[in-house]
Amino acid sequence: MEATDQPPPGPPLSRTATxxxxxxxxxxxxxxxxxxxxxxxxxxxxxxxPGGVYTTIKRxxxxxxxxxxxxxxxxDLDDQRRRYYRLTxxxxxxxxxxxxxxxxxxxxxxxxxxxAIG
Amino acid sequence: MTSERAAHERLYRGxxxxxxxxxxxxxxxxxxxxxxxxxxxxRSGGPPVxxxxxxxxxxxxxxxxxVSEHFRRDRTVAHSLAATPSTSSRLLGLVGVLGxxxxxxxxxxxxxxxxxxxxxxxxxxxxxxxxVAVHRRQASVASTLALIGAIPALVANAWxxxxxxxxIGRTEPIGAGDFGLVYFWASLAMWLTDAWFGIVTLRxxxxxxWGPVALAIGSxxxxxxxxxxxxxxxxxxxxxxxxxxxGIALNGVGWILLGLDVATRRSAPQVRPGAES
Numbered sequence: 001m002e003a004t005d006q007p008p009p010g011p012p013l014s015r016t017a018t019x020x021x022x023x024x025x026x027x028x029x030x031x032x033x034x035x036x037x038x039x040x041x042x043x044x045x046x047x048x049x050p051g052g053v054y055t056t057i058k059r060x061x062x063x064x065x066x067x068x069x070x071x072x073x074x075x076d077l078d079d080q081r082r083r084y085y086r087l088t089x090x091x092x093x094x095x096x097x098x099x100x101x102x103x104x105x106x107x108x109x110x111x112x113x114x115x116a117i118g
Numbered sequence: 119m120t121s122e123r124a125a126h127e128r129l130y131r132g133x134x135x136x137x138x139x140x141x142x143x144x145x146x147x148x149x150x151x152x153x154x155x156x157x158x159x160x161r162s163g164g165p166p167v168x169x170x171x172x173x174x175x176x177x178x179x180x181x182x183x184x185v186s187e188h189f190r191r192d193r194t195v196a197h198s199l200a201a202t203p204s205t206s207s208r209l210l211g212l213v214g215v216l217g218x219x220x221x222x223x224x225x226x227x228x229x230x231x232x233x234x235x236x237x238x239x240x241x242x243x244x245x246x247x248x249x250v251a252v253h254r255r256q257a258s259v260a261s262t263l264a265l266i267g268a269i270p271a272l273v274a275n276a277w278x279x280x281x282x283x284x285x286i287g288r289t290e291p292i293g294a295g296d297f298g299l300v301y302f303w304a305s306l307a308m309w310l311t312d313a314w315f316g317i318v319t320l321r322x323x324x325x326x327x328w329g330p331v332a333l334a335i336g337s338x339x340x341x342x343x344x345x346x347x348x349x350x351x352x353x354x355x356x357x358x359x360x361x362x363x364x365g366i367a368l369n370g371v372g373w374i375l376l377g378l379d380v381a382t383r384r385s386a387p388q389v390r391p392g393a394e395s
Binding site for chain 2: 030031032035047048049050051052053054055057058064067081082083088089090
């Protein structure tokens with residue numbers, strides 16, 4: 001695919017999907033850990049429930065952005081029934097593209113936006 | 119688990135009936151477990167009303183997401199994935215499917231020698247079409263590895279086509295003599311690079327895994343049936359012969375699965391330089 005210097009034409013992900021992708025990040029996480037990480041990343045502003053987490057996970061799985069991981073942590077430390085998820089190559093690429101898009105927006109707006117608040 | 123907590127979880131599980139059955143079958147257990155985790159957290163670290171708060175949030179979450187799941191069941195989460203495949207991707211995918219089907223055709227019908235040449239050429243051309251189409255997606259994820267996976271498969275399949283064309287009009291069997299030795303290397307290169315392409319494709323994860331898995335396993339099995347390796351012969355039938363045939367069939371199935379995905383599935387998003395993992 002031909003690379004381009006232009007950012008993707010629109011937000012490639014829904015807000016919740018972006019948060020879930022970024023919450024998984026380079027780790028392998030189960031639903032509760034994803035929910036907790038989203039709350040931590042957003043400083044408590046976004047608190048997903050089980051429905052929000054798993055309807056998003058379903059679509060990310062169906063789109064090939066995440067996959068279920070076979071790896072399990074030490075059985076003494078965790079419940080073996082939990083399913084863990086990690087990003088696929090496509091998921092990493094899309095998350096990366098979205099971070100770049102947001103970074104570009106923030107850099108463009110920072111000078112005037114922070115000045116207006118300050 | 120306390121009986122009270124079990125009662126909470128049973129009630130929550132009952133409420134999950136508002137989701138579509140397919141979704142429930144996949145995720146109900148995980149959702150109940152997550153809700154149980156939330157309840158435990160609320161009991162241990164929160165004020166007495168925290169459990170009520172957890173329930174309120176759960177019901178609100180359930181109402182919103184269940185409706186969404188019913189009415190927007192097939193939506194894609196990434197808007198950029200919603201684009202239909204390009205015409206060229208569809209074409210490449212269909213050529214690949216045709217090549218795979220023709221490879222498999224010899225397992226069910228008798229094919230005349232003249233038509234068999236066309237069949238083999240179409241098979242290699244189909245494989246090359248799929249490699250090109252899948253590489254387009256892979257390049258957005260990891261351009262270097264995508265090239266390392268695609269180029270050997272393209273070269274080896276082109277080499278195999280060249281050998282088939284050069285063999286037209288020869289009176290002796292294609293595997294005989296010096297020509298046969300070169301043909302052996304071309305075939306070996308084709309199977310091994312097909313397997314390598316399958317492994318790379320599986321690693322990059324831009325297509326469903328069954329196609330590349332079939333391709334990788336099938337191609338390796340197919341190698342074992344090559345005459346010059348001496349693992350099987352008409353005089354000495356072993357399990358290797360059927361395994362090699364199964365490998366060839368599996369290779370064809372792999373190309374078909376990849377071709378169908380390329381021809382019908384949404385394309386990967388465009389990613390800027392430096393975004394590769």
